[in-house]
Amino acid sequence: QVQLLESGGGLVQPGGSLRLSCVCSGRPFSNYAMGWFRQAPGKEREFVGTISWSGSNTYYADSVKGRFTISRDNAKNTTYLQMNSLKPEDTAVYYCASGRNYWATRMRSEYMYWGQGTQVTVSS
Numbered sequence: 001q002v003q004l005l006e007s008g009g010g011l012v013q014p015g016g017s018l019r020l021s022c023v024c025s026g027r028p029f030s031n032y033a034m035g036w037f038r039q040a041p042g043k044e045r046e047f048v049g050t051i052s053w054s055g056s057n058t059y060y061a062d063s064v065k066g067r068f069t070i071s072r073d074n075a076k077n078t079t080y081l082q083m084n085s086l087k088p089e090d091t092a093v094y095y096c097a098s099g100r101n102y103w104a105t106r107m108r109s110e111y112m113y114w115g116q117g118t119q120v121t122v123s124s
Contacts (some may be wrong), residue, residue, distance in 0.1 A: 001095035002026035002113045006096050009118030012086055020081040020114055022096030030054075030074035033099035035111055036081045038120075045095070045108065051079065056099035061106075064090075075091070086122045093117040 008020040022034070026109075033052050039045040049060045049070040058070050072079040079096060097111035105111075 002098065003094075004096050004113055004115035006094065006115045006118040007072075009094060009121065011098060012119045013124050014052060014087060014122055016086050017084045018120060019084070020083070020094055020118060020120075022081075024077050024079070024096075024098055024113075024117045027035045027098065028097075028112070029077040031089065033102055033104045033110075034072060034082075035080040035097045035099060035105070036070060036079075036094060037097060037108065038094045039117075040089075040092040045109070047106045048094070049081065050099075050104040050106060052104040056103045059104055059106060060068075065078050083120070086120075090118060091122050093119050 003025050007020045035050040036048040037045050050101050051058045051070045055072050069082040095117045096115045098113040101114050
């Protein structure tokens with residue numbers, strides 16, 4: 001059984017930073033791309049960032065480019081999302097997802113397994 005467990009969410013002031021983690025179990029983590037998505041109240045789930053199996057390729061949504069960094073540690077079956085210069089509009093539930101293939105992709109349909117999500121709230 002594949003499980004993805006996110007952690008690291010919380011309340012942070014505008015301009016602050018958080019690092020989300022996602023541990024994957026139940027499938028060979030290093031074989032697959034990983035992605036981060038987010039969903040704000042009343043909105044569709046949207047793409048945030050993705051990383052290929054080796055970590056050599058990453059892509060980001062324009063809204064987070066230059067502020068967020070995705071990385072992975074295949075030895076620990078973990079992917080990370082470092083979020084800097086946070087804005088109130090970054091407030092959402094953040095989900096990690098494990099891909100169908102090894103290449104990085106923005107498409108939700110290319111992810112097979114999803115975590116339960118972790119809440120990120122950016123507010124003063």
